[in-house]
Amino acid sequence: MAKKSVDLAEVDVTTSAGAVTTIKNILIRIVAVFAASGLGVIGAGALVGIDTLTAIIMAGTLGVATVVEKLARGFINDGQLDLDEINAAFNSIDKKSQN
Numbered sequence: 001m002a003k004k005s006v007d008l009a010e011v012d013v014t015t016s017a018g019a020v021t022t023i024k025n026i027l028i029r030i031v032a033v034f035a036a037s038g039l040g041v042i043g044a045g046a047l048v049g050i051d052t053l054t055a056i057i058m059a060g061t062l063g064v065a066t067v068v069e070k071l072a073r074g075f076i077n078d079g080q081l082d083l084d085e086i087n088a089a090f091n092s093i094d095k096k097s098q099n
Contacts, residue, residue, distance in 0.1 A: 022086070026071070029090050030064055036094070037063030063093055 038060035045055025070089035075081050 022081075026086060030067060033063045033067050033090065033093050034060035067093055 038056035041055045041059040042052055045052055050058075067089050070092060071081060071086065074085035074089060
């Protein structure tokens with residue numbers, strides 16, 4: 001019996017395996033947004049009298065909320081998220097990557 005070869009260019013990324021990979025990617029990137037946003041305000045919170053942990057949590061949550069809002073708006077447009085919409089949502093947070 002001959003084996004059937006699979007052309008990876010024809011694999012449908014909308015299947016459950018592609019969706020799981022996309023969801024994992026989004027969740028890991030959300031954690032990275034929280035860390036990047038939170039760590040950026042360690043010194044700033046101390047200057048204005050806010051506890052360091054509170055400043056990190058507030059900044060991280062704001063960064064995550066911004067990304068989730070952009071992802072939701074992209075989904076509302078056509079009922080699906082493509083890779084360009086996902087990347088645009090995350091790239092809007094990272095100001096240093098745009099320089």
